[in-house]
Amino acid sequence: AWMVYEHFIRNAAGLGRAGEEPDPDRYEVRNLFADVAVIGAGPAGLSAALAAGEAGAKVVLVEQDFLAGGTLLSEPADGEARAWLSVTLARLAHMPNVSMMTRTTAFGAYDSNVLGLVERHGSGTADPAKGEARQMVALLRAKTMVYATGSIERPLTFANNDRPGIMLASAARTYLNRFAVLAGTRVMVATDNDSAYSAAFDLAAAGAEVTIADGRAEPTHERLEQSRHWGIAVRRKSLISNALGRHAVRAVTLSEPGGTITLKCDLVVVSGGWSPTVHLTCHLGVRPVYREDIKDFVPGKLGAGQFVAGAVTGGFITAGAIEEGHRAGAEAAAFCGATKSVQPPFSLDLAEINAGPNGSHFVTSPRSGPLPHFVGGKDGSPARRPQDSLPTRSGERWFGNRKAELTKGKAFIDLQMDVTVSDVALAHREGYESVEHLKRYTTLGMGADQGKTSNVIAISAMAGLRGMAVPDVGTTTFRPPYTPVAVGALAGRSQRHLYKPFRRTPMHDWHVANGAQMLETGVWMRPSFYLASGRDVDQAYPAEMRMVREAAGLMDISTLGKIDVQGPDAAEFLDRVYVNGFAKLPIGRARYGIMLRDDGIVFDDGTTMRLSERHFFMTTSTAKAADVMSRLEFLLDTAWPGLRVSVTSVTDEWAAMSVAGPTSREILAAAFPDLNVSNEALPHMGFLEGRYRDKPLRIIRLSFSGERAYEIYTGASVGKEMWCRLIEAGTPFGQKPYGVEALGALRVEKGHVAGPEIDGRTTLDDLGLSRMAGKRSGYVGDVLGRREALSDPARPRLVGLRCLEPGKRLSGGAILFRPGERMHGHGLGRITSVTYSPTLDASVGLALIARNAAEEGAEIVAAYPMKGQTVRARIVSPIFLDPKGERLHG
Structure with a gap:
């Protein structure tokens, strides 16, 4: 079904x-x-930063808005809340140990008190x-954290x-009081x-005609x-x-006990x-707790x-937030060992700003009425929270008696993902019914807001449908980032060449100047x-x-890994590293070797x-040079610390090039007339040493192409x-560079294995190389390499394939099937x-088949399902050219 609907879904809006x-x-x-990291610069966060700063702690205060203040910024400009904000910001500005980062979002909380921050331009x-x-992006490491992340207002669901x-x-209150915009x-x-009443009063004060529809039977007096x-x-x-x-x-349309009514x-x-806003604490693995x-x-x-x-x-009174923030900031500073005296939370000259009739201090809005101070009032009574009179039955807050009316139009829970x-x-x-299943079935909370306004509504709705309490239904898992972060920001300057600096061989400039089309290879x-x-x-x-x-052709092979191995136990070390022995290798000779994991x-x-x-002088593949070096050092440090061997990476010290082809010996003789490069003096896998421009020179005869070839190493x-x-010596013999x-x-024509075959899943038997190990033992990978499962007849074996259909070519990665299967x-x-072989005039390839x-x-049939292609091929020897090695040894 997915194949049918995929096109429509991927082209859907959003x-x-x-x-x-x-x-x-x-x-x-x-x-x-920092000593103390405070997340959120609302009343609680500002109070926490002030207390921690006064105690002498180094504080970093993080705020996603471009101004500090949080909900206080939505208060009327002439209110006492704004006055308290001004006094507090002035105090913080004079504290050198307090840093405030605005336009900065804490997108993730991680182990060891690490915060991920993203600061916007x-x-x-x-x-x-x-x-x-x-x-x-800033990684903030703090000794303690104060989460003053505030809360997010939820919408209502209706048609x-x-x-x-x-x-x-x-939002209406912010438009009005912060940006002077009357939305209606x-x-x-x-x-x-109760909280919406503050918005209603402010809108009415601005000249709007306001009506309140309160779902409660008895709003607060x-x-x-x-x-x-x-x-x-x-x-x-x-x-x-x-x-x-x-x-x-x-x-x-309003639903009321007496029926419905429509108001313009x-x-x-x-x-x-x-x-x-519990997201950051959830990032730490702390499960949120439902408060009835x-x-x-x-x-x-939370942890220590x-x-x-x-x-x-869960406390939504400004005065209470200030007190809680002050207490949290002081405790956080004390946790870090900062013990300077801290002023009481409301001694910020607030008495000069406003004093209530009974002597209590207030943080007030002239339109919403005073909010009693939690500490210092003569009556000592706690303030009412704005949600104290909410209905208690699960699901009632979201549906109530509106269920019939909701069928008249779509009632959205998640406005971003169109979940109704x-x-x-x-x-x-x-x-x-599971919250996690609900999320994935409906795409609830999968938008950029990650369900910040919709998750609790949907959970409550599901609780009502299941006849369960909300905490029994559970909640979704919040993961970083809290809000989207540009991928580039996570990388910082580690992009392009700064992320992965390109390495260039000593001949790079020559290649570019002579028309080489350069390719990024690792x-x-x-x-x-x-x-x-x-x-x-x-x-x-x-x-x-x-x-x-x-x-003949000339190729730059300077990218090969080069490792210098020296010491009394060097031969023994190589005997253990390679599957084939090196202890008896004569001086002046070279040997091809295989390493196992x-x-x-x-x-x-x-x-x-x-x-x-x-x-010894070791060369490795280009791709595994660093891995091999690391592996050798690991073995000497942990497995065989008693071996007297040193290994040194010398890749960058040597320039290397390969001359391959039937005329390669003549080219070498022309380039080095003083050296004897005859077949007797320099047989296959033999090498010569010399000097060139006071730099060491090493010439080894070996081939990767199947032709007679020589590798020349000299100082970079x-x-x-x-x-x-x-180049000059080879031009008369038809030599040019190749890539x-x-x-x-x-x-491929010669059947040499490389990265596509040595892919981290194949064994010596799979690649037809088990003869190299023979009956030796004691090398790395020997014991586990003899596991029965690695000799299973269903395991792959390296074979050659030759295309049987003219005009078609084999494709790398194609899956192999029997004809008619x-x-x-x-x-x-x-x-x-795969490759096209001009020598054989055929498309050929190497494959791993059961x-x-x-x-x-x-x-065999090679299928490429993604492109709908099939090609017939015949299984042949993986060595397509010169199986007897006459070209190689000639």
Whole structure:
């Protein structure tokens, strides 16, 4: 079914297309350290930072907004809350041990008190040309954390609640008090808690006509009195059930005990309560705890050095948040050993700002009424929380008696992912009752907001459908990042060449100047092909192959790993590292060797030459050079610390090049007239030593192409000069340089294994190399390499394939099946390497196929399901060319 619907789903609205161009922006990464990290610069966070700073702790205060203050910024500009904010910010500004990071989001909390922060550029449009970073990620390591992350207001679910003109009460209040924008003139405020009344009063003060629909039977007396003062009608037991209007809201339908009523409006302000922002504490593996009194989740028990304060704890009174923040900041500082005296929480000259009639200090809004101070009042009574009078039955807060009316239009729970009440009900009917199943079945909370306004609503809805309490239903798992972070920001400057610096051989400049098309191969830049051989790779590499087979070719092989092995036990060490013995290797000779991992799987191959009784020169594959070096050091440090051996990477000290082809000996003789390079003096796997420009010179005869070939090693500083000397000597013999595409094709013709075959899954038997080990034992991987499972007839065996269909070519990665066999699953094996062989005029390849099906001469079908392609091929020997080695030894 997925294949049928995939096209439509991927083209659905909301699924964007990732850009294909490089990210043009610049990013930075830095590390920060603090005694106390305070997340959130609302009233609780500011109070915590102030207390910790006064105690002498080094404090970093993080705020995602570009201004500190949190909910206080939504208070009227002339209110006492703003005055308290000004006093507090002034105190913090004079503390050198307190740093405030605005426009910075704590996107993740990790082990060992590490916070991931992302700081956004101030203007929002950073100019990379000026060195401006769009985002900067900071890893903040602190001794203690204070989470003052606040809370997020929830919407209400009712029909057509996605209409323009419907917004949260906190949003309407922020528009008005912070940005001087009155969002509507005829306002309907729908709520089930006290906090929306503050927005209603502010809107009324700005000149709007306001009506409140409160779902509760008895709103608090104080709010009712204030509503009468502002001339606001409060409709009790009134639930909004529908929003009317096509392009914008024009009216609402209210469900009341006496029936339904429709009222005109141009703005609907909703508040379904507040959800503590528990995400960061959940990142630490702390499960949130459901609080029945606030009908929501709060952080669970935190570890030592972790503190919470403010609305995140479920307390939604400003004065209480300030006190909690002060206490948390002082305790956090004491945890770090900062013990300077700290002023009481409300001694910030607040008495001069405002004093209540009974002597208690207040943080007030002139329109919403004073909020009693938790400490210092003569009556000592606690303040009412805005959600104290919420209904208690599970699910009632979200549905109540509105169920019938909800069927008249879509009631959205997750506005970003278009998840409706009916979607949750469908998930329940289909059996996806688990919260995690619900999330994935409906895509609930999978948008950029990660369900910040919708998760609790959906959980409550599912609880109602299942007849369970909300905590029994559970909650989703919050994971970093809290909000999206640009991938580039995580990398910082570690991009392009700064992420993976390219290594260049001593002859790199010559290659570029002479038309080489450079290819990124791991960390190296290597010539793919030369334009002198063809206009593109498909034309060039066969021409370069013919050149090597018929005359000679010169290749830069400086990228091979080179390791110097010395010491009295060097031969014994190599005997244990390689599957084939090196202790009896004569001085002046070289040997091809295979290394295994501990589990018996092939690790790498390479060649090692013996320079003296205690001195060896090892080469490795380009891809595994660093891994082999690390492995050798590990073995000497842990497995065989008693061996008297030293290993040194000398890759960058040597330039290396290979002359291959029928005329290679003549070229070598012309380049080095003083050296005897005859077959007798320099046989296959023999080598010579000399000097060139006061640099060591080593010439070894070995081949990767199947032709007679020589590898020349000299000092890197004279590598380019040596290359030019060989170019000059070889030109009369038809020699030209060739690239890695031709090299790869040449090795396939000869049946040499390389990375595609040595892929971390194959054994010596799989690759037909078990004869190299013979009956030896004691080498790395010997014991586990003899496991019965590694001799299973179903294991792969290396074979050659030759295409049987003219005009078609084999494809790397194709799956192999018997003719007429149903093509499904993993088949009998896979093609590892392919090439077009101009010598054979055929498409050939190497493959790993089940041993019980690897019969030479048998026909096989190579399938490429993603492209709908099939090609018939015949199983042949993996050595397509010169099976007797006459070219190699000639």
